[in-house]
Amino acid sequence: MQSLTANRLDDGAVVYRTKLETWSRNVHDAAVFENDASAALEEAGSDVIRALVVGVELIDVTMTDTGTTPVSLREKIRAFGPTI
Amino acid sequence: MYQYDQIDRNFVDERVAQFRDQIARRLSGELTEEEFRPLRLTNGLYLQLHAYMLRIAIPYGTLNSRQLETLAEIARKYDRGYGHFTTRQNLQLNWIRLDQAGDALADLADADMHALQTSGNCIRNVTADHWAGVAPDEVADPRVYAELIRQWSSLHPEFSYLPRKFKIAVTGSPADRAATRVHDIGLVLKRDDAGQIGFEVIVGGGLGRTPMIGKTIRDFLPEAQLLPYLEAILRVYNLAGRRDNMYKARIKILVHEIGTEEMSRRVEAEFAKNIDSVLANVQDEVARIASYFTKLPYGPSDPNPESYALRRKSDPAFRRWVISNTFPHKIAGYCIAEISLKPTGGIPGDATSAQMIAVAALARQYSHDELRVTHTQNLVLPHVKMSDLPAIYDVLAAQKLDAPNVNKVGDIIACPGLDYCALANARSIPVAQRISERFADVDRAHDLGEVKIKISGCINACGHHHVGHIGLLGVDKNGEEFYQITLGGSEAADATIGTLLGPAISSDQIVDTVEKILTAYADLRQGNERFLDTYRRLGAKPFKERAYAAA
Ligand code: SF4
Numbered sequence: 001m002q003s004l005t006a007n008r009l010d011d012g013a014v015v016y017r018t019k020l021e022t023w024s025r026n027v028h029d030a031a032v033f034e035n036d037a038s039a040a041l042e043e044a045g046s047d048v049i050r051a052l053v054v055g056v057e058l059i060d061v062t063m064t065d066t067g068t069t070p071v072s073l074r075e076k077i078r079a080f081g082p083t084i
Numbered sequence: 085m086y087q088y089d090q091i092d093r094n095f096v097d098e099r100v101a102q103f104r105d106q107i108a109r110r111l112s113g114e115l116t117e118e119e120f121r122p123l124r125l126t127n128g129l130y131l132q133l134h135a136y137m138l139r140i141a142i143p144y145g146t147l148n149s150r151q152l153e154t155l156a157e158i159a160r161k162y163d164r165g166y167g168h169f170t171t172r173q174n175l176q177l178n179w180i181r182l183d184q185a186g187d188a189l190a191d192l193a194d195a196d197m198h199a200l201q202t203s204g205n206c207i208r209n210v211t212a213d214h215w216a217g218v219a220p221d222e223v224a225d226p227r228v229y230a231e232l233i234r235q236w237s238s239l240h241p242e243f244s245y246l247p248r249k250f251k252i253a254v255t256g257s258p259a260d261r262a263a264t265r266v267h268d269i270g271l272v273l274k275r276d277d278a279g280q281i282g283f284e285v286i287v288g289g290g291l292g293r294t295p296m297i298g299k300t301i302r303d304f305l306p307e308a309q310l311l312p313y314l315e316a317i318l319r320v321y322n323l324a325g326r327r328d329n330m331y332k333a334r335i336k337i338l339v340h341e342i343g344t345e346e347m348s349r350r351v352e353a354e355f356a357k358n359i360d361s362v363l364a365n366v367q368d369e370v371a372r373i374a375s376y377f378t379k380l381p382y383g384p385s386d387p388n389p390e391s392y393a394l395r396r397k398s399d400p401a402f403r404r405w406v407i408s409n410t411f412p413h414k415i416a417g418y419c420i421a422e423i424s425l426k427p428t429g430g431i432p433g434d435a436t437s438a439q440m441i442a443v444a445a446l447a448r449q450y451s452h453d454e455l456r457v458t459h460t461q462n463l464v465l466p467h468v469k470m471s472d473l474p475a476i477y478d479v480l481a482a483q484k485l486d487a488p489n490v491n492k493v494g495d496i497i498a499c500p501g502l503d504y505c506a507l508a509n510a511r512s513i514p515v516a517q518r519i520s521e522r523f524a525d526v527d528r529a530h531d532l533g534e535v536k537i538k539i540s541g542c543i544n545a546c547g548h549h550h551v552g553h554i555g556l557l558g559v560d561k562n563g564e565e566f567y568q569i570t571l572g573g574s575e576a577a578d579a580t581i582g583t584l585l586g587p588a589i590s591s592d593q594i595v596d597t598v599e600k601i602l603t604a605y606a607d608l609r610q611g612n613e614r615f616l617d618t619y620r621r622l623g624a625k626p627f628k629e630r631a632y633a634a635a
Contacts, residue, residue, distance in 0.1 A: 051113035
């Protein structure tokens with residue numbers, strides 16, 4: 001399972017692509033792509049051109065009770081903030 | 085303190101105006117990220133994991149009170165009310181917005197500061213001994229030359245696209261508190277037999293993926309020839325440095341590949357063409373810069389005033405702080421007071437805006453309006469009267485800045501690591517926090533004496549782990565954080581790259597392992613040996629056995 005993440009251009013904040021093709025600050029809102037996410041990745045690229053976000057990337061996620069949750073420590077830290 | 089003249093000021097103001105315009109064009113979509121990124125980085129603005137990060141240059145680690153207050157205000161206004169002092173004597177703000185970065189830089193420029201030369205393949209912010217101008221063992225003040233190099237190298241057109249970044253450090257004393265031997269160029273001030281000032285020139289040191297100790301290519305370079313000689317080194321490097329491979333592009337690889345002798349020969353040949361250049365004629369500028377740094381009005385001061393002696397007798401906490409955090413000054417009755425930014429369980433190098441403002445006030449009242457940032461991520465009040473120590477200590481204690489641990493086990497260097505840094509493999513800060521908690525007992529820490537623990541979250545080695553007495557390098561093993569341990573490193577005059585002890589240790593085990601190593605030291609030391617001395621005498625074996633022994 002994968003989701004799309006990026007950083008918002010104006011403040012650098014971490015955002016996730018939602019089902020509505022908007023960007024949410026909350027990882028739990030992230031749309032999940034079960035199989036091929038390349039179409040979604042390309043779609044999201046238009047927001048790079050529109051200077052809304054930068055660094056669009058696919059990340060591995062799982063579904064938990066609270067919603068979409070990243071797998072790697074790096075992406076957990078991006079999603080939930082520094083651990084300190 | 086050096087103060088900007090009109091040329092410096094116009095230059096920085098123009099850059100701020102340019103960058104504001106570039107930001108506006110980026111936000112409007114006129115510039116793409118590919119076009120904008122190098123412009124952003126030239127101005128010290130990175131995009132990290134959570135936000136933009138602004139890296140502010142603190143040239144040779146010297147600040148006045150107003151500048152520190154400005155940094156505190158910028159952190160408050162545009163960030164989250166704190167900043168992170170780095171191993172390059174810079175300040176990083178972790179939560180900057182792109183659309184406010186221009187305003188932050190304009191505020192910075194108002195206090196004679198900028199964020200240039202903190203990124204990119206240029207000559208970076210020059211670092212210097214944090215005891216410059218006050219150390220008893222000093223030959224001459226390294227900041228004069230560091231400032232000269234700053235002016236010469238700022239946006240130098242010929243050296244703005246070097247094969248890789250380029251770091252220069254200057255120390256004024258043989259003890260080398262600027263880690264000159266692990267810089268691209270290290271300069272050690274010295275005098276020749278005739279008493280003339282000059283430099284030992286060291287090239288090709290560095291950490292990162294391929295750590296190397298620099299090689300001396302000139303034992304004595306007369307002061308006046310400094311810039312032409314640096315220019316010669318940079319020219320040789322600019323032409324011959326490996327642009328084909330980013331990992332081989334630093335000057336250390338060039339020096340390693342062609343050898344010290346050949347490097348020296350090429351530099352001298354280039355220098356010979358250069359010797360009459362206008363850069364050899366900077367005596368007036370050196371004198372002008374020097375006039376900013378010398379002749380502080382030190383009044384008479386009692387080396388052992390009653391107020392200080394009484395407090396020292398009656399207050400053990402004060403006494404311990406004085407023993408570990410104050411150092412002899414060149415003028416009798418004064419001392420150098422180091423402010424540890426490493427409270428137990430704290431984030432190494434972090435200071436809140438309130439703390440910065442309190443320290444700035446201390447500097448104004450008690451230290452001739454001057455402060456230093458150390459490459460060990462602490463602050464220094466460089467000109468303190470012994471009689472003022474009790475009052476200073478009380479303010480520091482109220483601000484939780486009184487950790488009595490300079491050069492002790494708790495005085496850990498840690499890079500931002502995976503908590504902030506986009507390049508990291510593992511976290512650094514939480515490991516530092518856990519180690520400092522484990523050794524929170526001040527008696528124990530003082531008994532262990534000088535121990536320099538340095539932690540990096542990836543091979544880029546911003547935490548200088550290779551030259552830690554104990555170095556920890558975070559690695560990612562199948563998604564888990566592990567730490568490689570190196571022992572026996574040093575960044576001082578006896579610079580040494582540490583040796584890998586054995587297999588990497590899990591995050592769960594790493595604090596126990598560090599404790600085992602230090603317990604082994606406590607058992608094995610002889611007389612007044614520091615950890616590093618015992619390690620050098622016995623080698624890795626006994627430490628390895630203890631570190632990897634089953635619990
Ligand atoms: S050492 Fe690596 S993780 Fe640490 S700050 Fe440098 S680049 Fe980031």
